[in-house]
Amino acid sequence: MKTHAIRTFLFTTILAGLGYFAYFKAFLHDKTSQMKSVYAIAFHQKPFSETETPRLPAADFKTRKLIILLWMWPRGYKFPLGVCLAKYGIDGCHLTANRSWYENADAVVIQHSDVSSNISLLPPQTRPSNQLWVWFNMEPPIHLSNLHKMDNLINLTLSYRQDSDIFSPYGWFENLSESENFTIPKKNKLVSWVISNWKPQDKRVQYYEELKKHIPIDVFGRGHLAVPDGKILPTISQYKFYLAFENCQHRDYITEKLWRNSLGSMTVPVVLGPPRENYELFLPADSFIHIDDFPSAKELAAYLLQLDADEEQYRRFFNWRFSRVVMIHSWVTHYCKLCKAMHQKVKHKTVPSIEKWFI
Structure with a gap:
């Protein structure tokens, strides 16, 4: 009986030890994977993806690229976005038209004629803290409508007018x-x-x-x-x-x-x-x-x-x-200039009335 009891005890102890070892190995693997994932995001080990929603720790916002979201493709035109460095020597921003990036976007660019017909086309009014809304327009006042819809929503202006926050003419x-x-x-x-x-x-x-x-x-x-x-x-x-x-x-x-x-x-x-x-x-x-x-x-x-x-x-x-x-200019020129201005810490505010300024 004693011999049988000793064998049973040893067998149970070995099984428990093997189970704990497997659990501890899995735990270490899971933690290691998490750490690798955080490291990859923080130091950009992989490029931003247009198909995934970013979830960056708050501390990483100090070193990552600024995210600029095109709320709509202007007038429906689509064009390459990752060309600011090659074309204009401007770096430090990730341009995207993917709205899943909205929560983490530093700036959202709103081309006026794309949203003027219906206020419901604007981004959600509850915006993330410190996110800037940029009013983008290359048309004269005679072609614009419902400017009052932008009252107290806009932080930066981007247009052909020299007194815009970001001046972006048709040519230079x-x-x-x-x-x-x-x-x-x-x-x-x-x-x-x-x-x-x-x-x-x-x-x-x-x-x-x-x-x-x-x-x-x-x-x-x-x-x-x-x-x-x-x-x-x-x-x-x-x-x-x-x-x-x-x-x-x-x-x-x-x-x-x-x-x-x-x-x-x-x-x-x-x-x-x-x-x-x-x-x-x-x-x-x-x-x-x-x-x-x-x-x-x-x-x-x-x-x-x-x-x-x-x-x-x-x-x-x-x-x-x-x-x-x-x-x-090409369409992307304007967004690249916005990127440069944001890195230069362009002053922003809440514009009470685009209409009073622009007309």
């Missing part, structure tokens, strides 16, 4: 490190204009109607001449002058009509928009022709014909190209 100049030669494309035509939204009551259409009485103008767009797919700039570059006419006259509203269509195609821009003084904040005074410089469309036409006959005078409008290069 960058200085060349050294002077470069350039070649003006061969030009065998005089004046062109591309227009997609024809409204007879607009100032630009009315001015065109008067100008065409005195000088030939080729108009491209709906209801006019067709442009071969993907060849808008090569087409425009055959002309000496381009009508960079804005659809409205608003402070700082100088769009791709000038930056891309005209300067991007090596034509001399004839501008209609804000006053000349406003243009000169962005452009050399001798790089463009403003309609306000002439008492009438007839005098403007006479000047363009004079330049057409005088090659030396015409070429002077290109002198700036020896020392500068034109940069044209």
